Amino acid sequence: MLLNGTLLITHVAAWRNKGRDGGGINLSCTCYKFNHVTLNHNTASANGGGLYMLGNTITHMIQLDVKGNRALGSDDSDCCGDGGGIWFLGNTLYDVKHMYVKENTAADRGGGMFANGDTDWFHWVKFNHNKAKGDGGGGMYLSGTYFFFGFDGRREPGTTQRSPRRRDLRGWSDQHADARHHRPQRGGQGR
Amino acid sequence: MVGRGGEGGGFYASSTDYWANVTVTGNQAPGGRGGGIFNDNSSEYLDNVTLASNRAPTGSNLWNDSYTAFLNTIVAYGSRHNCDDNGAGTYDDRGHNIDSGHSCHFDRPSSMKRTDPRLLGLRDNGNFSLTRALRRGSPAIDAGKDRKLKWTLIVAGFGSVNPYVYGNTWPEDMGCAETNLDDERDDQRLVRRPQRKHCDIGAFEARRSRGKGSDL
Numbered sequence: 001m002l003l004n005g006t007l008l009i010t011h012v013a014a015w016r017n018k019g020r021d022g023g024g025i026n027l028s029c030t031c032y033k034f035n036h037v038t039l040n041h042n043t044a045s046a047n048g049g050g051l052y053m054l055g056n057t058i059t060h061m062i063q064l065d066v067k068g069n070r071a072l073g074s075d076d077s078d079c080c081g082d083g084g085g086i087w088f089l090g091n092t093l094y095d096v097k098h099m100y101v102k103e104n105t106a107a108d109r110g111g112g113m114f115a116n117g118d119t120d121w122f123h124w125v126k127f128n129h130n131k132a133k134g135d136g137g138g139g140m141y142l143s144g145t146y147f148f149f150g151f152d153g154r155r156e157p158g159t160t161q162r163s164p165r166r167r168d169l170r171g172w173s174d175q176h177a178d179a180r181h182h183r184p185q186r187g188g189q190g191r
Numbered sequence: 192m193v194g195r196g197g198e199g200g201g202f203y204a205s206s207t208d209y210w211a212n213v214t215v216t217g218n219q220a221p222g223g224r225g226g227g228i229f230n231d232n233s234s235e236y237l238d239n240v241t242l243a244s245n246r247a248p249t250g251s252n253l254w255n256d257s258y259t260a261f262l263n264t265i266v267a268y269g270s271r272h273n274c275d276d277n278g279a280g281t282y283d284d285r286g287h288n289i290d291s292g293h294s295c296h297f298d299r300p301s302s303m304k305r306t307d308p309r310l311l312g313l314r315d316n317g318n319f320s321l322t323r324a325l326r327r328g329s330p331a332i333d334a335g336k337d338r339k340l341k342w343t344l345i346v347a348g349f350g351s352v353n354p355y356v357y358g359n360t361w362p363e364d365m366g367c368a369e370t371n372l373d374d375e376r377d378d379q380r381l382v383r384r385p386q387r388k389h390c391d392i393g394a395f396e397a398r399r400s401r402g403k404g405s406d407l
Contacts, residue, residue, distance in 0.1 A: 098319075109203065124319050127201075136229060137203030138218060146208045 004028040013038040020045050021087070022052025023069060031058045039085075041068040046080040047114065048087030049104060055090045064099040066112075073107035073134075081107025082141070083114030084130060093120040101127045101139075108134030110141030117144040124149070198254065199229030200245060209236045212379040214322055214394045216313060219246035225254030226269065230280075235259045239335070239367070239378070241323055241393040243267040243310055250275035253295070260285055263335040263367065265308045265393040267291035287336040289392055306330055308393065316395070316406065318380035324406055325397045332397055335390035337367050 001014060002022075007029040014024035015038075023042030027034075039050035049069030066085040073081020084104035099122070101112040111130030114137070125148070127139040200218035203225075215227045226245030228235065234257065243265060245252045251269025253259065255276040260283035266273045267289065274282065274295040282296035290297050290304040297304050309329035316322045325331050367376045367390035376384040378396035385391070386399040397406040 126320055132203075135203075136198040136220075136223070138199065138220070139201045141199070141203045142206050142208060142233075144206045146206060148208065148210045148213055 002026045002028075006030045008033045009037065010035040012036070013040075014042060014050075015040045017042045018045070019043075019052075022048045022050075023071075024050045025052070027051065027053045027056055029056055029058075031056060034058050034061045034064075036063045038065045039067075039069060040065070043070045043072060044087075045072050045074050047071050047073075048083045049085060049106070051086045051088075052083070053086070053088035053091050056088070057092045059094045061093055061096045062098055064101075066099070066101045067103055069104045071106045071108075081134060082109045084111045084132070086113040086115075088114070089116045091117045091120070093117060095123070096121060096125065097123045099125045101125070102129055104130045106130075106132045106134070108132065110137045111139060113140045115140060115142050115144060115146070117146075120144060121147045122149070198223040198225050198231075200226045200247060202228045203231065204228060204233050204235060205231040207234045209238070210240050211238045212240075212377070212394045213237075214241045214243075214313075214320070214379060215252075216241065216244045216323060221246070221248075223247060224250045224275065226250070227252040229254045230257055230259055232257045237261050237264045239263045239390070239392070239394055241265045241310070241395065242273075243308075243323065244269070246270040255280035255282065257281065258283065261288045261295070261297070261302075263287045263390065263392050265289045265310070265331060266295050267308050267310060285336075287334060287392055289331055301334075301336070303330055303334075310393075316380060317382075320379060322379050322395045323393075324395055325391060325393070329397075331392035333385070333387045333389045333391060335367060335385070335392045337385065337389050 009031060010033055017023050019026060021044055023044040024039035042050050049071040050066045069085050071081050071084045084106035085101045104112050109132055111132040112127045130139050132138050198220055200220035201215045218226055220226050224247055226247035227242050242252045248271060251271045252266050252273045255274055258281045262285040268291055272294040273290055273292045284297045284299045284302050286299045286301040288297045288302040289306050289308045291307055293304045308331045309326035311324040311326055313321045313323055316324050367384050378384060379394040382396045382398055384396045386396055391397055
């Protein structure tokens, strides 16, 4: 999905889509709400496997399930492979709550999320087993100004730790990550 | 940009970040630095944070290239040194911290180094997320800083929004942090702080009641 304008986005699911930036959703909007969104198993050839956001202002971003997405960095341009689950740049996000980010993979930075934003607030956000194969930030690669409250960044208990491997960055975990309230729909950007 | 090899198993931070009631545990950067957090030329404020059991060859829990402030925070059980830096790292001990080793430069009288915080493993202790509870007799219990500054609503260009911040600047020294931004102090699970005379150190507040419902 390529979305722009002034939007209220709620109850959206995108599964198994492909795109260059934002395999699931490529977002360019002024959004009052971005709620109950499921982005699973999407693939971006450049950045933001699940969600790609550039220059947005979003005041309520609640209940996101971002799982199993990949940023491959296989594009021919000189970028990429950042933000396996989510990639954003120049956004202002307020009131990000209950976001579950797990099992996403970035070819370079920010397995779960690559974030370069303004003042962003995260409440009760959980990361689980995300990987950055490149420079850093298995769970999250941050550049900007952030506030975290009740953040849960850790490995799932009982998970067998693999033997250490260079450039293999184990991410974080959660326990109740399945927030799939809605039937998945196809509808990717499909570029 | 940092070198190849992988840094920041949990977080790679090249910005300014404020953390309250956060647990970062079990991450790893096998080939690099900062198993939990890699602070790359940024300012990190840790308030009631449990940063434990992360793995990296150097800076197992924290690699601090710049400035990190600690308050009511536990740094423990790293695979090597809990904290490490390139020689330029500043460790701002704001008091009431626990280091299971001595690499995080906690020098204030209210802070403890070479002290086992007696953390239990990661488990479901209620509410939204898994946490690491405190064992009975943990030095973190009832040892936190209590002072709480009043937060004020910030007004953004599109109207009043939820985030509160003290004096429209960094909530740098809040103590006994709140998670819910409802002007009530609580831990990561939203258990009210303090349960005793003072807040506990770390993201977990041990409930006081005996029997069922007690955390000890």
